[in-house]
Every structure is written in C-alpha cells, then in structure tokens.
Amino acid sequence: MNMLLMHTEAFLRLGFFLGIFLFMALWEMAAPRRPLANGRRSRWPGNLGITAFNSVLAYLVFPAAAAGAALYAGDNGWGLLRLIPLPAWAEGLAAIILLDFFIYAQHVLFHRFPLFWRFHRMHHTDLDIDVTSGARFHPGEIILSVVIKMGVVLAIGAPAWSVIVFEILLNATSMFNHSDIFIPERADRMLRRLVVTPDMHRVHHSVVIRETDSNYGFNFPWWDRIFGTYHAQPAAGHTSMTLGLANYRDPKWLTLPWMLLVPFAGKER
Numbered sequence: 001m002n003m004l005l006m007h008t009e010a011f012l013r014l015g016f017f018l019g020i021f022l023f024m025a026l027w028e029m030a031a032p033r034r035p036l037a038n039g040r041r042s043r044w045p046g047n048l049g050i051t052a053f054n055s056v057l058a059y060l061v062f063p064a065a066a067a068g069a070a071l072y073a074g075d076n077g078w079g080l081l082r083l084i085p086l087p088a089w090a091e092g093l094a095a096i097i098l099l100d101f102f103i104y105a106q107h108v109l110f111h112r113f114p115l116f117w118r119f120h121r122m123h124h125t126d127l128d129i130d131v132t133s134g135a136r137f138h139p140g141e142i143i144l145s146v147v148i149k150m151g152v153v154l155a156i157g158a159p160a161w162s163v164i165v166f167e168i169l170l171n172a173t174s175m176f177n178h179s180d181i182f183i184p185e186r187a188d189r190m191l192r193r194l195v196v197t198p199d200m201h202r203v204h205h206s207v208v209i210r211e212t213d214s215n216y217g218f219n220f221p222w223w224d225r226i227f228g229t230y231h232a233q234p235a236a237g238h239t240s241m242t243l244g245l246a247n248y249r250d251p252k253w254l255t256l257p258w259m260l261l262v263p264f265a266g267k268e269r
Contacts, residue, residue: 009067009164010059016168017175024131024179031182033198034239036128042254047132049256054135054142062146066167069150070160079157092162097220099166102152104223106145107216119144121269122262124212125248129205134174140263173219177201196221203234207242209269211235245269 036043058065073079081091110120122138137145153163177196191197196217204215214231217224224230234241247267252258 009167012164013168013171017171020172020175021131024175024181028130028180032180033182033202034180036130036180037243038127038251038254040130042251043126043128043130044132046254046256046259047126047136050137050139050259051132051135053256054137054139057139058142058146061143062150065146066149066153066163067160069153070158070163073154073157074160077157078154080155081157088159092159092165095156095158095162096166096169098156099149099152099158099163100217100219101223102148103170103219104217106148107218108227108229110141111213111216116141116144118263121245121248122259124205124245125253125259125262126205127244127249127251127254128180129178129202129243130180131175131178133205134176134178135171136259138260138263169219177218192221194221195219199233199238202238202241202243203231205243206234206236207244207246208235212245212269 062068081094084091086094110116119138119141122141123133123136126133126136152158158166173195177198178201179198181198183191183197183199188197188199192200196215196219200215200221201217203211206212211231211234214229215224216229221230236242246269248262253262
C-alpha cells in the first residue's frame, strides 16, 4: 500500500508539473510581463537540465522523501498534531499551513547563513525569471531541503495526503510566481491576499540587496507581512528593474556546468 502511494505521488507530481509548466509557458508567450534580457535559448537548457538532474537525484537519494516520512510518523504515532484531537481535514489543513511556514523560514535561513546562501544563490544568478526559474535550484540545496522537510514532517506528524497536496501546491505556485506573465495591477492586489503573485516574488529576484532580502514566501503571502519581510514593489519598477546578482552578470552562469560551480565561486552577492 505504501509503495502504491509512493508511485501515485510520483505520477501525480509529474502530471501536475508538466501540465502547469505548459500552461504557464504558453501564458508567458501570449502575455509577457517584461521583455527578457536573455533569450530562452541561452537560459532554458541550463534551467531545464538542472530540473531534470535534481528530479533524478532526489528520487535516487530519497525515494520516499516527505510522503514516506509522513507514513512513518503515522505508523508510529509521532508528531505534534497527534496531540491535538482534530478532524482529518483540519489536521491536513493545519499540516499544509505549518509546512508552508517552515518553507518560508527555510528560505530566510538560506539567505541569512553564508554556507546555505552559497548553494541558494545559484537560484538568484538567473538573469531573467520565468516558469523555468521556479525549479532552478542547486542539487546541494535540493538535498538540504528534502532533509529539512522530512524532519518537519516527522516533527508535526503531517498526514501523508496533506504532504502530497503540499508538494503539488509548492511546485505549482513556484512555477506560477516565477513566471513572466502579465496580471493587471488590480487583480494582482487582490490575488496577493491569498497567494504569492509573480509581481510580488519578482521583487525577491532584484539585484538590489534590500529587495532580494524580502518576499520570501512561495505559496501563501502572509508570512512576509507577519514577520516584516514584505516589500510591495521594486524601486525601479517591474519593467526596468535589474534581475540577478551584481557579481554574476556573465552569461556563463546560465549554463549547467557553471551553475553547478556557483557554491564554490569566491564571489559573494
């Protein structure tokens, strides 16, 4: 039964990933938010290559990953949520919200601590952001993230179904909020009450450090407001802002071999 759940999760995540990726890519082509400084031909091979590599690596190293940790916690009665008598739906919803908070906290941690930042900064060396940027992470960060997430799942006792829903939601919103799509300003203001929008997250990819160190949320926009890390708009405006990191302007950092070497480069921001 557990193996069936693992295989089902893999197919669900792949299916949602491909469907949402295609939808967002077509939306970007039909209604882009800003012109790309570097064409898709120079960026997509590296971004898609690292995405495929990370997917295989994560499956080989942690075949069960967070969903497996949830099943283990359930079988052994582990987790804080086991201490609170809640209906199944409420327990799952609470787990999703808690997992999203810890993803926010992890993101802040990866910016604040130099060792973690070395791996995370590869995500910020993209000179544009679009749907492919949503999965552009260094393998070292992927492994660290999976370990942290498994620990959180065990600690809170998240139900397996809620972990699967959260993983699908995280992948979907990451592609959405990194996408280069135009959303009218009024609609964006309304959407920001419920979800991190592309305009909100784009600020986080600004070359200006005080903007880079803001808007850490992936799914829900509340944590940035609660903890004072919210930055409404980039100072230069969305169409004129510069994306990426000041010390990584060379297009070589867009290629897969150099992307893998980012943590070992001496350059800081």
